[in-house]
Amino acid sequence: MDQENKLIVNSESTNLLKELTSSIETCERFYFSVAFMNFSGIQLLLEALEEANQRGVPGRILTSTYLNFTDPKALERVREFGNVDLKVFVTDQTVGFHTKAYIFEYKDSYKVIIGSSNVTQSALKSNVEWNVEVISKQDASFIKQVIKEFNGLWERSNDVTNQFLHDYNELFQNLKQVTKHNQVLYEKAEYIAPNSMQKRAMENLARLRSMGEGKALVIAATGTGKTYMSAFDVRRVRPHRLLFVVHREEILQKAKETFEKLMHDFNLSFGLLTGTQKDIQADYIFANIRTLANHYEQFSPQEFDYIIYDEAHHATADSYQKVIDHFDPTFTLGMTATPERGDGRSIFDLFDQNVALEVRLHDALEDDIVVPFHYFGITDIEGIDLSDVGVDNVKEISKRLQVNERVDFIIEKMKFYGHDGEKRKGLGFCANLEHARYMAEEFNNRGYHSRFLSGDDSGEVRQQAIEELEDDAQPLQFLFTVDIFNEGVDIPSVNTVLMLRPTESPIVFIQQLGRGLRKYQEKQFLTVLDFIGNHTKAFLIAIALNGQRYYDKESLKVAITTDFAHLPGATHVQMDKISANQILEQIDQEKFMSAKYLKEQYHEFKKIRQGKVPYWLMDYYKYDGSPDPVKFIKKDRTYLNFLAKAEKDHQLTQLLGNEIFERTLRWLSKQLPIKRPFDFAIMRYLLQHEAVTLEQAKTEIGKWVEEVADDSVRHAMEYLSQTYFDTREKGEVPQLFEWDGHVLKQTSVWSELIAHPVYRDYVNDVIEYGLFRYEREFGAVNYGVPYFKLYEQYKMREVALVANYRKSHSAYRGSGLFKNGNEFFLFIDLHKEVDSDEKNHYNNKFISRTQFQWESQNKTTQSSADGKNIINHLSRRIHLHLFVRKYEEIEKNITEPFIYIGKGNTISYKNERPIEFQFELENEVPESLYIELTEKVELD
Structure with missing residues (x-):
């Protein structure tokens, strides 16, 4: 060789x-x-x-x-x-x-x-x-x-x-x-710098304040540094008086110490307001809500310049409301890990819908603010057969899992893979209480000191068990439970998680995984052992681990065969071949856009919410790993229509009987997920005001992005007034706004619609969801004109919108190439059918991650206008934007969007009718996307 x-x-x-x-x-x-x-x-x-x-x-x-x-x-x-x-x-x-x-x-x-x-x-x-x-x-x-x-x-x-x-x-x-x-020597304030999450939050808080906003919410998982972030921001703002409000007194002293450490040079006094200590004269006061609720009237409404509500998801409770209503600070910051509404009230409303930052699991891994996890997917023992058991039949699942041979197998694998640190500190998630009790008993019988906990145990019992697990001197190694540790419980030293039941929901999977990701002293990683049986929903594991904003069969299959290589940092995912093949086969067979699958997703999500009906799109926004409600919209044109069918709710059906409301909701929903925030930001303003000027619109848009081109603001105003709608679209969408070139005004249709409180709430929900989801996925970055984001998915009409195209949809519908001045947009299919035996129906392909081959339309010649423009695009200052997709359809009758891979420059061309072009890409395609677009996954 x-x-x-x-x-x-x-x-x-x-x-x-x-x-x-x-x-x-x-x-x-x-x-x-x-x-x-x-x-x-x-x-x-x-x-x-x-x-x-x-x-x-x-x-x-x-x-x-x-x-x-x-x-x-x-x-x-x-x-x-x-x-x-x-x-x-x-x-x-x-x-x-x-x-x-x-x-x-x-x-x-x-x-x-x-x-x-x-x-x-x-x-x-x-x-x-x-x-x-x-x-x-x-x-x-x-x-x-x-x-x-x-x-x-x-x-x-x-x-x-x-x-x-x-x-x-x-x-x-x-x-x-x-x-x-x-290490104590390095904890001086001058050595402590904000991490990337904290920097982003502070930048967004500063931007919101510059726009005149007085409230904001930061959403980030436990352990990601929210308290330090708030202290860094306070250090920057330097308020004369600060109030820091917490729900649990045990974290009060630690918060106070954090602020004292970072503001040691501020010449300020720091005090507590608790049942036993009332330092009401201190400059910066740290209070528990119970004590504050009884003493807030001792302070004037303008007493504090800056108020922070930790665990802000509790802020909808009555005890908080009277405190919040009393004070009128210059700025209010809410911080939470779980932004679930309580008592029917929206936490987002409390903070004026201003989300300064949201950090989900994959963001936290990317930013190195949680420890990486080593996940091992292990095929369960042969004697466990779950193939004929429904996901809701928990009692039968539990019965079949209570097998001594399985316990021995779990311990064998646990010993094989080991754990980080000296003492094993594990959580085992079980099917039900009987299963948890069984596992604890059997582990104890085999010499592994264990306890089981349930929702019936008091807070004191749970806390005592947690402290025993965390104490290196105590023998306790495992806590077995059903779901009481899914969220809101902080056990930093956990180094082992056992997934002992079939995964029924990506949300629950991520919540349980998150229990062990908190950084802790010398902890380097979390060991996760998942025992994968032949359950029909095993593929949900892949969806949970994938963590992408959008997925389809192909992207999931590539993720599995590459061991989820796209996951950031030192996180490691490894499935044995039997489990991987089982999941690949299930993905192949599953129809992700079928009514059956979507209804199953919906009902599982509802079950996680303890049976509460998710009436709003925003209900989905609050859970990492929740189903994408846009898929429900694609199925039934509006979420409300999907919900009415899923719940068999005649009252919801009657709501949709109002034609103006239904058509408006359909048009708004069709735009989700939005590709630019301009239009929705303007409509949000018009929920409160009769008209908006160009300057006011620019200000409203500035709450969501750093800056925006004047022409883009004007284009958004024109679009909202239906300037570019063709005859069909004008017949489908009510005329909601009027534009005179200077001011966009409500029409009577819009004003009458939002005068109805229920209609208004549902319209507002779509607008909020569109904006908050956009902010979470893209932040406040200005993408210029055209407003393209590399490697984002686009439908053809979305490309026209973000490029400020000023012609009707019918002018480019169905075209593989359309032009907007010197901006040329090429829409390219790589393959025709997902199940075709032929390698390629088109002569379009990646040569490498930086070079692409494209075959023009059959009629194009080198001497034609299009041919000359593409050949000589550099000298003519024409930009060639490439949009590609692997297949036109992956599931039958579901058209796939295109992925923007950036600009291309012609380096060679040959032939006529069609011309074969070679393009050099201005941006190297990421390896994970390149593999997804070029490789066809085959089962072993």
Whole structure:
């Protein structure tokens, strides 16, 4: 074999871990020489090492004590493999050890990977690392030299004996205590800087204040740093007096200490307002709501410049309302992890619908404000058959899961994968209370101290169990429960989560996963073991893990076959082949846009809400992993129509009997999810005002985006007055607004419609949902004109809208190429049918991530106007915008949108009728999207 070299980096579609695991699984012998390794990295290699052990493939792993970074736990785990010899190079003050080399021996060749990566989760998956892979014949001089060097180091190194492990572990633990003690030095305020989430929140808060807004809400999961964020913002604003209100007194002192730390140089006094302490003269007061509700009248309404409500989802309660109504601060900030409305009141209304920031699970992973998780999807034992059990038949599911053999299997896998940290601290999520009780009893019988908790247990009992689990000196290792820990409970030290029942909802899956993601002292990662049975809804796991704004069969299948490589950071997802194939088959068979599937999604969501009917689109906005209600709209044209059918609600059906209301709701709903906030921001203003000028409209739009072009504001006003509607559209949509070139006014149709409180509420709900969802997905960035976002999905009419196109829909409907001045839009299909045996029906394809081939329409010649414009587009200052889709349809009669991949520049062309163009893309397509668009997933 001739020598081959390649560079291995950690990226969206590949990483060093993939290269190492595939090499271990195919080689005849392997050798590692790494400066250090820890358990976070070894856990990711366990299955590959075990597979090599089963095949009888021998290996040698050499690491070192350099800087004492190597984790004794990693050494202990590697020693358990009978096929692996382990040695440690002991360093001293004069000799260091920096090697990072991985050697794989094959029948007549060697593969050598040398570079920068040690065996840690970050080095294998997410760090910026360079590793060079060389494949060469066994007798090559380079290979001989590498083997010679490895053997020399091996001979100079120590065996990992019991005595060595004991001595090294003792040293390692002592050094950890010293390091932990020294870390206190770095907690001075001048060393503390806001993380990326906190910076974004502060920027948005400043923007809202500059627009004259006096209230805002920040939504972020527990553990993401909301208290520090608020303190950073207060430090920037410097109010004379501050009131910080909490629901639970136990977090009050910690909040006060955070502010004192960051504002140590402000010459301010800090005090508490509680049942036992009333520092009402302090500049910055930290109060629990119970005490404040009895003493708020001691303060004038303008007493405080800045008020913060922590756990703001409680703010709709009566105890909060009288406090909120009393005070009139310059600025009010609400912070919550769960923005669910309470008592029929909207938390968004309380904060004037101003969401400064929302951080969901994938955002938190991206920003490194939670720990990464290592998820292992494990096929359940053969004796468990759930194929004929409905998701609602919890009693039968629980009965079938209570099998001793399954408990032994769970413990076997738990021991195999291990956990981060010294003491195992686990949560086990069960099917029902009987299942939780059974699991706790059986774990106790096998020597794993466990308890089960239910909703019937008092808060004191739950808190005592949590404290016992978190205490390293206590024997408790597991708490088994049904759903009381899904949300709102903070157990930072949890390092293991067991998913012991079929996944019934992506929302519940994410909530349960989130219980172990809080950062905690030296915690590096969370271990998640999911026991996947042959349940008919196993594919919901893929939807939950995927975490994308939109998905279809193809994107889900690619995510599974690439081990969800698009997930950020060192997070790792690994399903065994049986589970992966089962889920792939279910995805193939499922019809995601069928009435049956959509109704199942709806009823499962309703069940999560304890049976409360989700009357509003905004109800879906508040849950990470909730079903996308836009799919319900696509099925029945409005959410209200879908809801009326799902609930068999005749009153809702009667509401839709008003033709003006139904047609208006249909037109608004058709625009979801919105691709620009301009139109909806203007309509939101017109819910309160009879007319809006261009300047006022620009101000309203400025609450959602940093800035907006004047022409885009004008285009939005023209669009809302139906200037670009064709005859068919004008017949379908009521005339809601009138435009005279300067002012957009309500028509009588709109004013009469919103005068009806119920109609108004539903119209407002669509507008709110459109704006809040836009803000969550795109933030406040100004995308210019055309208002395109790279790799976002667009329908043709949406492209026209965000490009400020000033002709009717009929002018471009059905065209593969349409033009707006010097902006050319190419709409390109890569394949015709999802189940076609032919590779390609079109001559359109990616040559690489930066080069694309496109075949023009059949009539186009090089001498035609279009041909000349595309050939000479650079000299003529024409921009070619490329929109591609893999298939026109994935599910029958459901037309797929296009994905914007940016501008392309013509680098070559040939042939006539059609012309074959080669474009150089101005933006390199992300690897994960490139794989999704170019590869066809086949079942093993």
